[in-house]
Amino acid sequence: MTGRLRPRRRNARPSVPPRRPVVVPVNPTPDLWSRVTAWSPGRLRLVLWCVLAVPFVVAALRLVGRHYHPVLDLAMTEFRVRDVGTGDTPLIGLPGRIGTFPDQGSHPGPLSFYLVAPTYRLAGSSAWGLLAGMVVLNLVAIAVVLWLAHRRGGTVATLVAAAVVAVVVRGYGFEVVTQPWNPYLPLLFWLALLLAAWGVLDGDHRLVVVVAAIGSLCAQTHMPYLGLSLGMGTLCVAWLVWDAARHPVERHPITRSLGLAGIVSAVLWLPPVADQLTHDPGNLRMIADYFREPPDDPVGTVEGVRLVLRHLDVFRLIGGAFGADGHVTRAGFDLTGSVLPGVLVLAVWLAAVITAWRLRQRAILGLHVVIGWSLVLAAVSMSRIFGKVWYYLTLWAWTTTALVVVSIIWTAVVVLGRRLPARRSTVTRGAAGVVAAVGVLSWGALTVEALGARVPEQHLSDTLRVITGPTVDALESGDGLSAGADGTYVVTWNDARYFGSQGYGLVNELERRGFDVGVPFTWRVPVTPQRVVTDGEADAEIRLATGFYVDQVADAPGAELVVEYDPRDADDLAEARALESELTDSLRELGLDDLVPLIESNLFGVQLDPRVPVELQEIVDRLLELGTPTAVFLVPVGTDR
Structure with a gap:
């Protein structure tokens, strides 16, 4: 009848829409991107x-x-x-x-x-x-x-x-x-x-x-x-x-x-x-x-x-x-x-x-x-x-x-x-x-x-390692100028190549091994003021020398050689001589004759000079890497520095 609801019969079942088929993926394999983005x-x-x-x-x-x-x-x-x-x-x-x-x-x-x-x-x-x-x-x-x-x-x-x-x-x-x-x-x-x-x-x-x-x-x-x-x-x-x-x-x-x-x-x-x-x-x-x-x-x-x-x-x-x-x-x-x-x-x-x-x-x-x-x-x-x-x-x-x-x-x-x-x-x-x-x-x-990682300045580190052991032995022996393990030492250096790099390192290594060591007042800022040792406080002086300074220090009155080491082999020496000759000629051609003496006495000073072109700085770098004779002496305190 129009406008009226027909009562539902007892036991009548309500109409149910037909079920949609469920599609289940077979062996779902999310790609790598999906896996990564799903991580927390x-x-x-x-x-x-x-x-x-x-x-x-x-x-x-x-x-x-x-x-x-x-x-x-x-x-x-x-x-x-x-x-x-x-x-x-x-x-x-x-x-x-x-x-x-x-x-x-x-x-x-x-x-x-x-x-x-x-x-x-x-x-x-x-x-x-x-x-x-x-x-x-x-x-x-x-x-x-x-x-x-x-x-x-x-x-x-x-x-x-x-x-x-x-x-x-x-x-x-x-x-x-x-x-x-x-x-x-x-x-x-x-x-x-x-x-x-x-x-x-x-x-x-x-x-x-x-x-x-x-x-x-x-x-x-x-x-x-x-x-x-x-x-x-x-x-x-x-x-x-x-x-x-x-x-x-x-x-x-x-x-x-x-x-x-x-x-x-x-x-x-x-x-x-x-x-x-x-x-x-x-x-x-x-x-x-x-x-x-x-x-x-x-x-x-x-x-x-x-x-x-x-x-x-x-x-x-x-x-x-x-x-x-x-x-x-x-x-x-x-x-x-x-x-x-x-x-x-x-x-x-x-x-x-x-x-x-x-x-x-x-x-x-x-x-x-x-x-x-x-x-x-x-x-x-x-x-x-x-x-x-x-x-x-x-x-x-x-x-x-x-x-x-x-x-x-x-x-x-x-x-x-x-x-x-x-x-x-x-x-x-x-x-x-x-x-x-x-x-x-x-x-x-x-x-x-x-796998090939190297320490900073590997060539300088290796040389310092070689000379540190004999220096420690000499100080502990108490022979000659050595004051023994309980002595107080001032460390100085004459460096022809690395403006004292290994000198600072030698102070550090001796201090690590328990020695009472320090430097003159001049070096108070880089080595810290508390590591200053005056001549009056020092029992002996440890002198590190490189290059042509080795012979100069060896000739000083009372100097005692502790250890000398040259890291270069025959091939390295030949290469160094050739590079030094090339560097000398090139500097003279550029009118930089004033830098030629520094090749022997202060090689790093050549590298620092802004007039030196990049190609010559590379020669200096190679010479520095090859190394130079390095020696440690015990000298009377106050020996000409």
Whole structure:
């Protein structure tokens, strides 16, 4: 009947729509990408970190058998790491080209010594422990990089960051990333600092604390990072202040993050401030005076920009990648090439910036801003270099170049994804796959190359190892001028090749073995004031001599030869004579006759002279590597130095 519901009959079954057949896949096999993206963030980072750690561990184990004996700056570093936790805990960094010798200043702070010290102690305060400390710090830096990358872009960003780390580490080489020299120690932390700054600009305001901590480490360790870190920190603070003004609801948490960053910075800079307050002049004042009244004219803005452009030459890096590890470091030895490749890369990057701006891609724009600001800071920093532009002064810039490449590729992927929306996932996975493949190849080569890892200045270390044993035996014997194991010794040197490198190392090795040794007052800054031994305090003088100085010291009244060693065989001697003849002729042809006598008396001085072209510097490098006769004497205290 129309308009009425017909009552349902008892036992009537309601109508049920027909069931759709369930299709069960047979032996489902997810691809590798699906498996990786299904991992938890913590598991992904742990796996990648363990993989990246493999070549570091291999290198560290290989270095055990190298019987390392630090020289020059690494010996100075070990003095200070050994002093951490004692009454002579360092308050400032390693000596630098600041002021005039012997009253030179040091790099700003001691934080790197504090961080290396725990591993050094666990390794028995051995020289290898110094290298192990650097390995541990770099593994910490890698963990931070992976963590920061995941906060920005999840799985894809983490994989890309791992690939960048592999490429960058292989570019720098194991002699760099296992050596706790102050220009090298911040390199991977600089990458972490850039990623943390990117996070701040991308709305992750808590990362300003990370910027403060890592920036303090970099700035204290090596002078060029002081301006770079301050500049990057200023960008982050300015951004957060502006962000707080635009979004009042975020003002309190942003203020809290800024306050915590300020506290972290204040705590980390307490040692340099304490040094400034307790010494006259303090080290911070010496640094300020040095930059207010530099001893030489800086290279200038034009040359600074050129240096930045030469560091943007990715084509040179790609070519070097087919060689051995360390190709990035080697590229830094010759920064006189054309700037055109760098100009091209800069133009492509600027096009990527404009594209990202038009697409309103905040995350990419934040990275571009950090990169752009880093390039500006790089130009300013490089323009303020005084004297010779050493490769290590600008080594950090290659990390920025790696991020430039990543930002260009990322922008291109976004553009392709917009134009091909149906294939966006394929494009993203394809680009990530290419980057990952480059990373895997770099990692594989790096792992193999780790088997050949060498200690810093292996040739000098080996010679120092040979002469240390007999020197210890002579001091313990108590014969002749020796005052025995309980005597006090002052160590001096006459070095024709390495400006005292092995002299510092000899002091370090004798101190490691428990001897009371030190240096004259002249060397108080590099060897530390507490290691000064006056002539009145010394029972005997240990004199290290190299090259033609060996005969001079041997002729000194009362000199006793302890050990003499020449690391060169017959072929090496023939090569050295030929190279010395070629170098002499070339210097005279260039009108540099004043440098010819230095070949015999101060070979490193030839390398330091900015008039010497790169091809002749390579000859000097080879002569330094071949070595020279090295001897240790016991001489009466005060013998002509």
